[in-house]
Amino acid sequence: MATTTTPAPVPAPPASAAASAASAVSGARSPAARLFGDTHALGRRLPQLAVGLFLYGASMALMLRASLGLDPWDVFHQGLQRVLGLSVGAWVTICGAAVLLLWIPMRQRPGVGTVANVLVLGAAMDLTLRVVGTPGPLPARIALMVTGILVNGLATGLYIGARLGPGPRDGLMTGLHRRTGRSLRLIRTGIELTVLAAGVLLGGTAGVGTVAYALAIGPLAQFFLRWCTVPEAPAGPDRAA
Numbered sequence: 001m002a003t004t005t006t007p008a009p010v011p012a013p014p015a016s017a018a019a020s021a022a023s024a025v026s027g028a029r030s031p032a033a034r035l036f037g038d039t040h041a042l043g044r045r046l047p048q049l050a051v052g053l054f055l056y057g058a059s060m061a062l063m064l065r066a067s068l069g070l071d072p073w074d075v076f077h078q079g080l081q082r083v084l085g086l087s088v089g090a091w092v093t094i095c096g097a098a099v100l101l102l103w104i105p106m107r108q109r110p111g112v113g114t115v116a117n118v119l120v121l122g123a124a125m126d127l128t129l130r131v132v133g134t135p136g137p138l139p140a141r142i143a144l145m146v147t148g149i150l151v152n153g154l155a156t157g158l159y160i161g162a163r164l165g166p167g168p169r170d171g172l173m174t175g176l177h178r179r180t181g182r183s184l185r186l187i188r189t190g191i192e193l194t195v196l197a198a199g200v201l202l203g204g205t206a207g208v209g210t211v212a213y214a215l216a217i218g219p220l221a222q223f224f225l226r227w228c229t230v231p232e233a234p235a236g237p238d239r240a241a
Helices: 015-027 031-036 042-066 072-084 088-101 112-131 138-161 168-180 184-202 208-228
Strands: none
Touching: 042 072, 042 088, 042 112, 042 138, 042 208, 072 088, 072 184, 072 208, 088 112, 088 168, 112 168, 138 208, 168 184
């Protein structure tokens, strides 16, 4: 009479080993995923970021050439340029890097767009200043100011809509909001009034352009964000789980 033998059950791996294997699988992300986080539609988002940042720097130069008043941060940058030298674009870069350092104690994590913001804005501004002169007649200066504000709104929609990280100054605002619990509007107003006052004391130009920018940039950015924001990747079965 034949006898059958039942195979011995295979022992399950220890819980620690299973956890280590799961961690290794989840940690095996591509270099692009580690750098950008969400890699969806990078073929659109990266060029959109580059165009948005260049246009943002160019719009700052147009407002400067109009000589009718700058946005608060550029009043500050221009004041530093008049007192300490260097170009306005150089001070845009220096101040952007300094503000980015303030993210460290707030444990803010910069994105690719954050670093690109620091590197591109000032260079784009200086390049545009080299090719655009200051128009003499007042109507031409008003037109240049209006163009600068409109382009700035479009640029804001492009670079924020690319979803590759906020600018250093926006990150400072959101970081302070998270740490203090104060409203974003209150924090933004406080920061911009502070840099505006410092810029005026240093000799920066505030005027009708400053007021027009403050009134128009919010609605313009909101309008362009509707058209420029790249949608997130649709949730797959593993994302929905």
